[in-house]
Amino acid sequence: MGIIRTKDLVYEYVRRDEEGNVEGFTTAVDKVDLDVQPGEFIAILGHNGSGKSTLAKHINAILNPTEGSVWVDGMDTSEEEHIWDIRQRAGMVFQNPDNQIIGQVVEEDVGFGPENMGVTTKEIWERVEESLKAVGMYEYRRHSPNKLSGGQKQRVSIAGVLAMHPKCIVLDEPTAMLDPKGRREVIRAVRALNEVEGITVVLITHYMEETIHADRVFVMDSGKIAMEGTPRQIFSQVERLQELRLDVPQVTLLAHELRRKGVGLPEGILTVEELADALAGSR
Amino acid sequence: MSIILDHVNYIYGEDGPLAVKALDDVCLQIPDGQFVGIIGHTGSGKSTLVQHMNGLLKATGGHIYFNGEDIYDRDFPMKKLRSRVGLVFQYPEHQLFEVDVFSDVCFGPKNLGMDKKEAELKAFDALRKVGMPMELYYQSPFELSGGQKRRAAIAGVLAMAPEILILDEPTAGLDPKGREEILRQIKELQVQTGMTILLVSHSMEDVAEYVDRIVVMNKGRVMYDGAPKEVFAHYRELEEVGLAAPQVTYILHALKDRGFDVDVNATTTGEAVETVLHALGRIPEAFRP
Numbered sequence: 258m259g260i261i262r263t264k265d266l267v268y269e270y271v272r273r274d275e276e277g278n279v280e281g282f283t284t285a286v287d288k289v290d291l292d293v294q295p296g297e298f299i300a301i302l303g304h305n306g307s308g309k310s311t312l313a314k315h316i317n318a319i320l321n322p323t324e325g326s327v328w329v330d331g332m333d334t335s336e337e338e339h340i341w342d343i344r345q346r347a348g349m350v351f352q353n354p355d356n357q358i359i360g361q362v363v364e365e366d367v368g369f370g371p372e373n374m375g376v377t378t379k380e381i382w383e384r385v386e387e388s389l390k391a392v393g394m395y396e397y398r399r400h401s402p403n404k405l406s407g408g409q410k411q412r413v414s415i416a417g418v419l420a421m422h423p424k425c426i427v428l429d430e431p432t433a434m435l436d437p438k439g440r441r442e443v444i445r446a447v448r449a450l451n452e453v454e455g456i457t458v459v460l461i462t463h464y465m466e467e468t469i470h471a472d473r474v475f476v477m478d479s480g481k482i483a484m485e486g487t488p489r490q491i492f493s494q495v496e497r498l499q500e501l502r503l504d505v506p507q508v509t510l511l512a513h514e515l516r517r518k519g520v521g522l523p524e525g526i527l528t529v530e531e532l533a534d535a536l537a538g539s540r
Numbered sequence: 541m542s543i544i545l546d547h548v549n550y551i552y553g554e555d556g557p558l559a560v561k562a563l564d565d566v567c568l569q570i571p572d573g574q575f576v577g578i579i580g581h582t583g584s585g586k587s588t589l590v591q592h593m594n595g596l597l598k599a600t601g602g603h604i605y606f607n608g609e610d611i612y613d614r615d616f617p618m619k620k621l622r623s624r625v626g627l628v629f630q631y632p633e634h635q636l637f638e639v640d641v642f643s644d645v646c647f648g649p650k651n652l653g654m655d656k657k658e659a660e661l662k663a664f665d666a667l668r669k670v671g672m673p674m675e676l677y678y679q680s681p682f683e684l685s686g687g688q689k690r691r692a693a694i695a696g697v698l699a700m701a702p703e704i705l706i707l708d709e710p711t712a713g714l715d716p717k718g719r720e721e722i723l724r725q726i727k728e729l730q731v732q733t734g735m736t737i738l739l740v741s742h743s744m745e746d747v748a749e750y751v752d753r754i755v756v757m758n759k760g761r762v763m764y765d766g767a768p769k770e771v772f773a774h775y776r777e778l779e780e781v782g783l784a785a786p787q788v789t790y791i792l793h794a795l796k797d798r799g800f801d802v803d804v805n806a807t808t809t810g811e812a813v814e815t816v817l818h819a820l821g822r823i824p825e826a827f828r829p
């Protein structure tokens with residue numbers, strides 16, 4: 258069984274008026290089956306309101322299924338006694354780095370999670386060091402988080418999750434507020450965790466180019482999984498993605514437009530190198 | 541409405557031990573009806589800068605003029621300024637507070653003294669412009685997805701029909717289609733109503749596509765100020781300050797390195813298609829620029 262598995266997962270938000278009377282329901286996740294293998298890098302795309310964050314919040318038991326089940330590392334997330342184990346195994350990183358940082362000094366912030374878990378002081382320091390090194394922020398350990406750039410803050414939040422020794426990290430639009438350099442740094446750090454440490458990654462994003470190195474891409478639409486495949490399979494379907502309010506990386510779009518104008522190029526080009534090589538070959 | 545910033549400085553916590561100089565001698569002239577993009581690394585002072593333009597922050601040094609009037613003059617109508625300069629905040633949560641989305645969007649125009657009917661018409665129009673699904677109009681703004689909140693916040697400001705529209709990273713968190721729809725709407729407002737627009741963005745592709753002029757901020761100072769092509773020609777220097785060129789610029793450089801005769805100054809997908817076709821000899825000689 259995969260490290261993250263959902264079966265017939267349905268989640269309904271109940272909307273209430275000021276008096277607390279039920280006004281209606283929103284089915285945010287609608288019969289989703291997901292099976293993520295340990296060490297996989299998964300990306301989730303989808304239009305605004307398609308259910309990505311709602312799905313993600315099930316992975317660390319912030320939300321419980323209305324119907325169906327979710328298992329993390331074999332544990333059913335709806336069973337109260339597993340909740341801390343699950344949160345330790347599956348860490349979450351959100352969009353806004355400012356809301357996630359609590360410590361006055363970087364290393365203190367990163368040590369906060371393991372300290373709460375009752376890890377011994379000696380081990381806390383070891384974990385802080387290894388986590389900060391993994392995201393390339395060790396030299397900033399004595400800095401005040403407020404004085405860091407957005408990309409640096411976000412890498413500190415990731416280190417904070419890593420220090421809990423999770424098997425899996427869920428990142429919900431971690432680069433939305435970052436400048437291009439910060440975006441690159443965060444994605445590079447996430448890829449390294451996946452490739453070097455073997456940590457399972459679930460990345461939610463609206464930046465298509467951030468997903469080209471994922472093992473599998475899922476596309477959500479109105480609470481359902483509408484597409485699933487490798488980045489190349491997914492981004493070969495430009496028109497279908499546009500119907501789902503998405504896009505393709507700019508290099509893929511350029512290749513697609515050139516193809517429509519009669520240039521002999523394959524679909525699903527994902528990198529600048531691939532396009533340049535293919536064009537050089539077609540000359 | 542034109543804006544002039546004359547040697548503006550801003551220091552957070554000026555008298556305290558943790559003073560931060562967020563704006564350092566900023567001079568800018570923004571003529572009526574221009575669409576200006578503001579880019580810069582995180583913490584470069586973009587949000588601080590735009591909050592000066594509706595009087596939310598007061599410069600610790602220098603002057604700001606609207607249509608030639610000094611906004612720090614004692615008899616300058618600051619309240620009126622806020623109604624003429626609409627600011628969409630970087631974090632939409634900072635400006636949503638009513639019980640439902642529709643009331644939230646009505647709040648601004650009502651506050652400007654419009655009657656209920658008129659305010660509601662403006663609100664409907666704005667919500668339609670930002671592509672808010674109808675079934676969410678009477679839902680609490682706090683029960684929306686990230687991108688839906690963003691749309692509600694933009695609609696609230698559009699409904700006030702400001703003369704200057706300032707958007708602080710309005711497309712962060714929007715899906716790609718939403719990003720395009722909203723930027724197109726804003727461009728159309730500029731063209732049709734002559735609204736002055738300031739767009740703070742981390743998307744180099746978006747600013748390349750839509751704005752007339754780019755201001756680059758670096759550590760509180762203006763580093764470059766010019767047409768998109770001029771600014772992106774400095775892409776190596778931009779990389780050094782946390783920025784980048786649009787992706788197509790890199791593609792074109794890679795092609796040039798492989799011996800294609802492409803114009804590396806193209807900054808949009810449309811322009812890149814043209815120059816690549818040209819380099820491949822696909823466009824008849826007669827049509828070449």
Ligand SMILES: Nc1ncnc2c1ncn2[C@@H]1O[C@H](COP(=O)(O)OP(=O)(O)OP(=O)(O)O)[C@@H](O)[C@H]1O
Binds near residue numbers: 272306
């Ligand atoms: N607290 C809530 N109460 C009621 N409905 C909600 C709540 N949060 C989200 N929803 C609704 O559930 C649906 C899915 O929302 P979700 O936040 O999962 O979308 P998303 O895919 O993450 O979108 P985005 O890209 O905008 O972040 C939306 O229609 C949204 O309006």
Ligand SMILES: Nc1ncnc2c1ncn2[C@@H]1O[C@H](COP(=O)(O)OP(=O)(O)OP(=O)(O)O)[C@@H](O)[C@H]1O
Binds near residue numbers: 434580583589630
């Ligand atoms: N309320 C505040 N108190 C103290 N310092 C602040 C405050 N707000 C911002 N700063 C500091 O002022 C500088 C400029 O911040 P500002 O928010 O204007 O940057 P920005 O360019 O908008 O960044 P981002 O792209 O991350 O939104 C930064 O060094 C920031 O840490």
Ligand SMILES: [Mg+2]
Binds near residue numbers: 310311429685686687
């Ligand atoms: Mg979301």
Ligand SMILES: [Mg+2]
Binds near residue numbers: 586588
């Ligand atoms: Mg800002």
